[in-house]
Amino acid sequence: MLAEERLAVILETVQQKRSVKVSELCNLLNASVSTVRRDISTLAEMGKLTKVHGGAIALSENFAAVEKDMEEKAHLFLKEKQAVAQYAASLLEDGDFVFLDAGTTTENMIGFLPKKDICFVTNGLFHAKKLAQRGFRVYIPGGEIKCSTEAIVGAECACTVARYHFTKSFLGTNGVSVSAGFSTHDVNEAQIKSAAIENSIQAFLLTDHSKFDQITSVTFAQLSQAQIITDRLPDAKYRSFTTVKEVL
Known part of the structure; x- marks a missing residue:
């Protein structure tokens, strides 16, 4: 297959699937890894797609390589986060056993929580303190402390979370994408989020509009x-995949 033909096939595949791995393209084109990587680099330089580790994504979905720390995140889209958090808090009922993810939007939920009989498990250090101060029963899983996000992470934390059965879980995300789902920067945090979602009757992802069409390192x-x-949905296509509630 000529180089021009390979480039056309790669671009068409990326546009259809929104993201594609190098290994998939090798099989499709019957080409070597080095050839496919070189072709992806060529298309990226031409501005046709975005090159990411292990593959490529369509231009409409941006790859975010760097994660902001908690202090930076806390000042972004504050009004939007508070509106999302207030609505999320209103969903809690007496008897709920809840996983509350570390993160700035989930932290905003705490001030809006109703005075009901609710028990929490959280991997957010500051979250746990605020929940306890409000009089809620709260459990913290063991594990490694990640300073940049003030979160407890790691295999030990994931194993603990996986043993629980939550009525509801509320989680943050760094990216929302049709091709990559919900994603985060850290594989250790992804393990915790995955465990919570898989063991919840209802799972809610709290996000402002800026996270849509964004992909980060690990799908959870x-x-x-x-x-x-x-707060608002930038593209109605997401309603085809899940329930979306806009609060502003």
Whole structure:
């Protein structure tokens, strides 16, 4: 196959699937890994797609390589996060056993929580303190502390979370994408999020509009596995994959 033909096939595949791995393209083109990587680089330089580790994604979905720390995140889209958090808090009922993910949007939920008989498990250090101060029963799983996000992460934490059975879980995400689902920067945090979602009757992803069409390093759930609560939905296509609640 000529180089021009390979480039056309790669571009068409990426546009159809929104993301594709190098290994998939090698099989499709019957070409070597080095050849496919070189072709992806060529298309990226031409501005036709975005090159990412292990493959390529369509231009409409951006790859975010760097994660902001908690202090930076806390000041972004504050009004939107508070509106999302307030609605999410209103969903809690007496007797709920809840996983509350570390993160700035989930932290905003705490101030809006109703005074009901609710028990929490959280991997957010500051979250746990605020929940306890409000009089809720709260459990913290063991594991490694990640300073940049003030989260407890790691295999030990994931194993603990996987043993629980939650009525509801509320989680944050760094990216929301049709091709990559819900994603985060850290594989250790992804393990915790996946475990919580898989062991919840209802799972809610809290996000502002800026996270849509964004992909980060690790997928922790597909769109169909959780409902989305957001300030506004930039693209109606997401309603084909899951329930979306807009609060502004």
